[in-house]
Amino acid sequence: MKKYTDRGKKDTRSGFGEGLLQAGKADPKVVALTADLKGSLKMDAFAAEFPDRYFECGIAEANMIGVASGMALTGLVPFAGSFAEFVTGRVYDQIRMEVCYGKTNVKIASSHAGLTLGEDGATHQTMEDVALMRVLPDMVVINPCDWTQTKNATIAAAKHDGPVYLRFGRPKVADFMPDEPFEIGKAYILNEGKDVTVIATGHMVWEALKAAETLEAEGICAEVIDVATIKPLDTATILASAIKTGAVVVAEEHNMAGGLGELVAGVLAATSPKPVEYVNGKDTFGQSGTPSELLAAYGIDADGIADAARKVIERK
Amino acid sequence: MRSTEDLKKIASQVRRDIIRMVSLAKSGHPGGSMSSADFMTALYFGVMDQDPASWTREGVGQDTFILSAGHLTPMYYSILARAGYFPISELATFRKFGTRLQGHPSIRKGLPGVFQAAGSLGQGLSVAVGMALGKKAVKDGHTVYVLCGDGESEEGQIWEAAMFAAHHKVDNLVAMTDVNGQQIDGTTDDVAGLGDLEAKWRAFGWETIWADGHDMDKIVEAFGKASELKGKGKPVMILFKTVMGQGVDFMAGTHKWHGSVPSDDQCRVALNQLTETLGDF
Numbered sequence: 001m002k003k004y005t006d007r008g009k010k011d012t013r014s015g016f017g018e019g020l021l022q023a024g025k026a027d028p029k030v031v032a033l034t035a036d037l038k039g040s041l042k043m044d045a046f047a048a049e050f051p052d053r054y055f056e057c058g059i060a061e062a063n064m065i066g067v068a069s070g071m072a073l074t075g076l077v078p079f080a081g082s083f084a085e086f087v088t089g090r091v092y093d094q095i096r097m098e099v100c101y102g103k104t105n106v107k108i109a110s111s112h113a114g115l116t117l118g119e120d121g122a123t124h125q126t127m128e129d130v131a132l133m134r135v136l137p138d139m140v141v142i143n144p145c146d147w148t149q150t151k152n153a154t155i156a157a158a159k160h161d162g163p164v165y166l167r168f169g170r171p172k173v174a175d176f177m178p179d180e181p182f183e184i185g186k187a188y189i190l191n192e193g194k195d196v197t198v199i200a201t202g203h204m205v206w207e208a209l210k211a212a213e214t215l216e217a218e219g220i221c222a223e224v225i226d227v228a229t230i231k232p233l234d235t236a237t238i239l240a241s242a243i244k245t246g247a248v249v250v251a252e253e254h255n256m257a258g259g260l261g262e263l264v265a266g267v268l269a270a271t272s273p274k275p276v277e278y279v280n281g282k283d284t285f286g287q288s289g290t291p292s293e294l295l296a297a298y299g300i301d302a303d304g305i306a307d308a309a310r311k312v313i314e315r316k
Numbered sequence: 317m318r319s320t321e322d323l324k325k326i327a328s329q330v331r332r333d334i335i336r337m338v339s340l341a342k343s344g345h346p347g348g349s350m351s352s353a354d355f356m357t358a359l360y361f362g363v364m365d366q367d368p369a370s371w372t373r374e375g376v377g378q379d380t381f382i383l384s385a386g387h388l389t390p391m392y393y394s395i396l397a398r399a400g401y402f403p404i405s406e407l408a409t410f411r412k413f414g415t416r417l418q419g420h421p422s423i424r425k426g427l428p429g430v431f432q433a434a435g436s437l438g439q440g441l442s443v444a445v446g447m448a449l450g451k452k453a454v455k456d457g458h459t460v461y462v463l464c465g466d467g468e469s470e471e472g473q474i475w476e477a478a479m480f481a482a483h484h485k486v487d488n489l490v491a492m493t494d495v496n497g498q499q500i501d502g503t504t505d506d507v508a509g510l511g512d513l514e515a516k517w518r519a520f521g522w523e524t525i526w527a528d529g530h531d532m533d534k535i536v537e538a539f540g541k542a543s544e545l546k547g548k549g550k551p552v553m554i555l556f557k558t559v560m561g562q563g564v565d566f567m568a569g570t571h572k573w574h575g576s577v578p579s580d581d582q583c584r585v586a587l588n589q590l591t592e593t594l595g596d597f
Contacts, residue, residue, distance in 0.1 A: 031453070055449070055484070063442045063476035070382075070446020073431055074454055075374055078446075093436050094473075098443060102423055102433040 017042025019154025131258020384440020438471025
């Protein structure tokens with residue numbers, strides 16, 4: 001299979017910070033807001049470089065979203081950031097009315113998404129944020145997989161005219177994607193295969209590549225697709241692969257309800273039904289632990305993906 | 317600047333429009349629309365530097381207004397139409413299927429004059445604060461105005477915005493609260509213990525101005541004071557003391573007309589009490 005090299009462990013939130021800085025250098029209209037989480041969101045470099053374009057909002061996320069939408073009205077390109085739970089669930093109504101219904105050019109920067117937030121536990125580990133953002137008309141939902149892709153997705157989000165939900169994480173993970181411009185709405189085929197399609201998003205993409213190596217040793221050839229843009233979904237790429245392999249695994253650091261798995265299953269059911277297995281949370285909250293402990297406990301990792309692949313192939 | 321006599325005539329017509337729009341639509345919110353009609357007429361016809369012919373949603377080079385209490389659309393649409401943003405005849409389409417005059421403000425139907433959606437309460441002040449900061453960032457020296465309800469001030473986000481605006485010295489912003497003392501379930505003190513709004517705003521670091529929201533001379537004076545405070549480091553809140561349903565005797569001073577529709581007979585009686593007219597839609 002195609003070989004991907006881990007250039008060294010880096011957090012995707014730092015990829016966001018670098019992308020924000022680069023977007024800010026390229027476009028003076030880019031501004032950043034955060035609710036007392038500048039360091040966690042890796043906005044320090046942007047704030048130091050552009051102090052007049054950085055707005056500390058204090059612990060008041062609802063106001064932050066409204067302020068961002070008002071800034072966008074004047075032509076600015078605001079990135080409003082906090083932890084994934086607090087920048088979705090806490091402010092769902094504000095995003096719905098001021099950003100989506102109001103069609104303002106606001107980028108929601110969502111860090112520490114999913115179980116891999118780790119020790120802080122379930123209050124902070126949202127497994128529902130993609131569902132909340134996906135259901136909003138006109139919202140673009142992006143969940144990049146590593147430092148490099150997050151950096152490039154941030155730059156692409158700044159150039160996109162309209163609301164974007166950009167989801168990334170806390171832990172240091174493999175950095176392996178080529179440094180190339182990010183295309184919103186494109187699913188990236190990372191490895192071509194014939195026996196099973198593994199569709200993954202966010203941190204699960206590297207896990208899917210590891211699973212594909214394990215499966216290869218067993219004589220199973222897995223096609224691995226990085227669905228960095230969850231909405232709009234690249235249905236053509238997903239369908240073509242599913243029809244080719246005849247079996248699909250979807251892996252995401254998110255609950256089943258409203259996640260990528262349901263979305264892919266819906267696309268397949270409406271066009272070309274195939275057996276699907278899911279690697280995700282099943283109507284659950286998280287708990288305290290290290291990221292790797294948690295992913296293993298909930299079966300959302302490379303082992304879980306390999307198991308799901310073996311299972312779904314049997315159902316062909 | 318129009319004379320206060322002219323402003324009173326326009327405000328009377330705005331009230332006639334409110335009664336007729338709500339009656340035609342058989343739905344809508346007349347009470348707060350009528351309490352805010354006088355000072356909002358003064359704002360659009362005597363205070364704001366705005367030009368309907370060159371309006372864009374970016375609001376560049378003009379004063380802008382954000383309606384936070386989104387249910388006040390009968391007043392808002394009447395004033396926008398009378399100011400020339402869209403044909404007065406369009407007021408007859410209020411709340412009807414396919415209209416640009418949605419029940420609550422929408423930017424999705426292309427209605428000129430509307431900058432942002434509103435309806436879910438407590439959010440417009442944040443939007444106005446952001447727009448004011450945006451104006452500073454793009455070196456536009458104009459002012460952003462925003463209208464909140466007193467009942468709406470029970471929303472926590474209002475006070476998040478209050479703290480933020482004072483902290484960031486948003487001094488190109490003039491907020492207004494329509495203090496009619498009423499909300500859907502009763503008086504603001506009975507329902508939620510709203511208390512001393514002026515003390516609250518002062519404690520949050522704002523300049524405050526109290527004015528009788530039905531005395532056109534006092535209203536114009538209040539906007540003059542607000543204008544003098546611009547650029548001095550603090551956001552400004554004008555608290556307009558008003559009466560819900562002002563202008564029609566049987567509607568005045570009760571929460572019951574927050575979102576109720578007059579019958580045909582009541583509509584006739586109401587219009588007979590609002591004699592000044594510029595010509596109905």
